[in-house]
Amino acid sequence: MNLRGVYAIWWREMIAFLRETPRLISAIVNPIVWLFIFGAGLGASVDVSGVDYQKFIFAGVLTQTFLFTSIFYGAYLVWDKRIDLLKSILVSPLSRATIFFGKVLGGVTISLMEALIVLVFGIFIGIPYTPASFLMSLLIVFIASAIFTSVGLTIGSMMESPEGFQLLSSFLLFPLFFLSGALFPLENLPGWLETVTAANPVTYVVDMLRGTLLGVQHFDTSHNLLLLGVFLAITSAVGVEAFKRMKS
Amino acid sequence: MSSSVIETKKLTKTFNGRIHAVQDLSISIEEGEIYGFLGPNGAGKTTTIKMLATLLDPTSGSARVNGFDVVKQPSKVRESIGIVFQEPSSDELLTGYENLRLSALMYDLPASEIESRIDGSLELVELNDRRNDLVKTYSGGMRRRLEIARGLLHRPRILFLDEPTLGLDPRGRETMWRYVERLTEELRMTILLTTHYMEEADSLADRICIIDKGKSVAIDTPARLKRKVGGDLVTIVADSPRIAEIRRLKSVRKIEQKDGTFVITMDNAAAHLQDLLKRVGKVDSVEVRSPTLDDVFIKHTGRGLEQAEGGWFEKMVQNTTNKE
Secondary structure, eight states, rough: OHHHHHHHHHHHHHHHHHHHHHHHHHHHHHHHHHHHIIIIIISSSSSEEEEEEHHTTTHHHHHHHHHHHHTTHOOOOOHHHHTTHHHHTTTTOOHHHHHHHHHHHHHHHHHHHHHHHHHHHHHHTTTOHHHHHHHHHHHHHHHHHHHHHHHHHHHHHSSSHHHHHHHHHHHHHHHHHTSSSOOOSSSSOOOHHHHHHHHHHHHHHHHHHHHHHOOSSSSSSHHHHOOOOOHHHHHHHHHHHHHOOOOO | OTTTEEEEEEEEEOOOOOOOOEEEEOEEEEOOEEEEEETTTSSHHHHHHHTTTTTTTTEEEEEEEETEEEEEEEHHHHHHEEEEEESSOOOOTHHHHHHHHHHHHHOOOHHHHHHHHHHHHHHHHGGGGGSSSBGGGHHHHHHHHHHHHHHTTTOOOEEEEEEETTOOEEEEEEEEHHHHHHHHHHHHOOEOOOOOOOHHHHHHHSSSEETTTTTEEEEOOOHHHHHTTSSEEEEEESSSSOOHHTTTOTTEEEEEEEETTEEESSHHHHHHHHHHHHHHHHOSEEEOOOOOOOHHHHHHHHHHHHHTTTTHHHHHHHHHHHHO
């Protein structure tokens, strides 16, 4: 892997992202819409784990925003293949790992921008930030979006058509989101759901963010960090391998 | 054969176990040469280039590019080559300049040289005045030129041009030819060019490999290939020409008939035409021409280049899938 190559791929992703106005707009509007739907719609009358529900799901909404962005980021890879752009990158001396991590970094940067918007909105619903919790949240987003971007890129590397990508990623996204602790507390779950949530990386992302922002946490921080580290190692290794097998 | 920059030995690519896109191709390309692959669409030209550029693995056989094996040392091969694809692959959302900068970073050019190299490349293809415009505003010819600029940026020893003038108007095509000639003259680059335009192969290539249905059928200089057709071609339209009379002429080599049209292959037609016409009797029209690469193609494959454009490969793919 060479860092200059990673930078090159990242730089291109950033220019393309900033020039594609619809992408830019959806990155800004999406989080606001989600906050509005969940925040105002589901109301603030119920208390969960000692905080009101709006605050409780804030970490879930934050995660949801960049989870979708990160996974769907893989669709642009399919598009690159379609318009013959990928060929010129694959024929360069850059290793597949370099190309992969350049792309991951691009997805992570876009996720961080979106997360930042949501975090700022958090001020209005009364999330008690400290500088440390704010920075810690961004760090969690960084790790988590690297995991999800890797998953999205892996799917993208195997798909020939945007439709195929859409199908497979949606199939994956909804259980990932709904079978995590994003919308409900992890205490007193039925056995099967407890098993499913435990295998889902989104669970640990949400739990860690909630702990950082509100002090409400189900697992230990070290437990969460360790598992996210393991998920990151697995998804990026699988992603690099998938890129090595990718045909133009 | 150590002076060859590209060398393949029985290079073969088979798709789905039975479609032979390229079969036992053995070629050797010398340094500084413009080498042309001429053949109809689907003849295996692009598949060959993809194997040489490490984008496709050969099914069997071997290939060395700049001395490196395409399967075992792909990144060394990639550093040695530049490639201009059939479909332009520049990023439309980037400007011409940004596309080149991306390429410069990918090929790890020294930071101090990046700007001057980009300037030089843009200058060569006369795109300097449009460098800061988005590629999506470029015409087809400009895109193709940008591809060339990008292919040259890292100063590869070998440049692959896959159908470089496909879809260009005649003027664009001529401009492109001029650039290609300049590249070998000024930069002493080795160029491998694929085309299904015979005039293109004729005017550009030092040597031509005629390729049909995945196999190389003839390799030589355009001049020699044409000479091997065996003389000039005289086409006569006549009702009842005295064929037996013409046959007696020593310069006549071959007579082919199709309805009322007779194609006579003969040596030095300019000198012997008078004699020929005297013997043949009344004719409606006469046409004399030197052989073209199309005649060469006919000689080796039994059909013309245009005729061969019928998408044989697609038909074959269809046939095999139908059988399943």
